[in-house]
Amino acid sequence: MKSGFVSVIGRTNAGKSTLINSLLEEKITLVSHKQNATRRKIKAIVMHGNDQIIIVDTPGLHKSSQKINQMLVQSAIKSISDCDLILFVASVFDPIKDYEDFLSLSPKVPHIIVINKVDLINNMQLLQKLNEYNQFNTFKAVIPYSSKKKSYKKILLDEIIKYLPEHEYFYDPQFLTTSNEKDLYRDFILEAVYENLSEELPYCSEVLIKKLKDKNEFLIIEADIITDTNSHKAMIIGKEGKTLKRIGKDARIKISKLAQKKVLLKLFIQIKKNWQKDENFIKKLLNEEE
Template identity: 75%
Template sequence: MKSGFVSIIGRTNAGKSALVNSLLEEKITLVSHKQNATRRKIKAIVMHEKDQIIFIDTPGLHKSSATLNQMLVESAIKAMGDCDLILFVASVFDDLKNYEEFLTLKPKVPHIIVLNKVDLTDNATLLKKLNDYAKFSDHFKAIIPYSCKKKTYKKLLLDEIVKYLDEHEYFYDPDFLTPSSQKELYRDFILESIYENLSEELPYSSEVIVTKAKEKSNLIIIDAQIITDTHSHKAMLIGKDGITIKRIGKDARKKISQLAQNKILLNLYVIVKKNWQKDEDFLKKNLNYEE
């Protein structure tokens, strides 16, 4: 029996969260085509035969001077030291610059490269990319192509990961999907719905705080605040006659209900807090960005 922690690292939009959901075969993490969608570390528990792998989905590595983005990157870098193994996730279409920058961080634990989105390319392109990475073979333990949709080489990837975990009792109940709280998961599903229903810029000036999640026999009642930085953004989030906030709520309820296997009553409230992204105390106290 082996058990251990695996941090998933890579640039924004490399497909890290989609990889977690694919390996877990259950949607628990926020997935968006927009940059920097993942803002918090979410753990997913994958049982592979008798072994337990705890994946840690992290914010994407990127350069920014903004307080919030700096905290996200610091969170991802910290996760590199709090694990037994790193999966460096890169799209098959990425150049090697991101991997070279990752190596400058001098990871202290072994790492495996996961070459993602291989279902979107041909064999010739894939082979060329594998050959490009070969010059770094002294640094990584393995490089494995993967498709989140088709789950190509899933068993091979999990088999390889287990090689680098220690013999250890399970850290979590093997029936659990995640040790993350329900409020954390609900919050990210609401945020994902904001990303899906609003323009490119607005979601980045918005956040979600779940203030209540009360479960009854056949219903979960959730109260959540959507935090944004200006009154004009608040108006856009609500929309004319409340049409936008209703659409966000409908999408979020569907996602949460699918995970919770229960009916959902979701109450959303839009709150204005100017410059929330620069308020480090607020970010740590209310949004768990210190983890």
């Protein structure tokens, strides 16, 4: 029996969250084409035979002058040492320099390269990308993967298990995640915000769950969508409240699918100016209070 922790590392938009959902075969992590979508570490529990893999989703590696983005990157870098194995995930379209930047962080634990989105290229292009990585002798394996088609899934899981310690299960094998329900639900609401608003606005938005009651037949959730200006608040609400209604509808569907019950969701808008520069508030959002 093996059980251990695997940190998923890579630049923003490499497909890390989608890969985790694919391995788990259940959606628990926020997925968005927008950069810096992942803000909180979500732990997924993947059982592979008699072995347990605890996969940690992390914020994307990137450079930024904004306080929140700097804290996200530090959170990801910390995950590099707090694990038994690293999965470095790169889109098949990503430049090799992203991997070189990762190596510059001097990871102390073994790592596997996962080349994601291989369903979007032909075999010749894949071979060319594999050759680019094969010039390095720093990784334990390089594995192509398609989150959409789940190709090479067993190969990837078998390879991960090789580098995990012999250990009893850290968590009940029936659990999908160790993460608090509130964190999952707030990320689903934030994902709905991302899907219904323009390119720039979501970066000024966050979600806090104010109330969560789990009844036998349904969930009652009250949440604040936090933004930084009155104009952004108006955009989230939309004409005659239509945008906010769409956000609420989409979020309810996502939450209901995971919770397997009806959801009563009430959304409110809260303005907090310059929240992205408030370190204590960001720590609260990232669940990193001491």
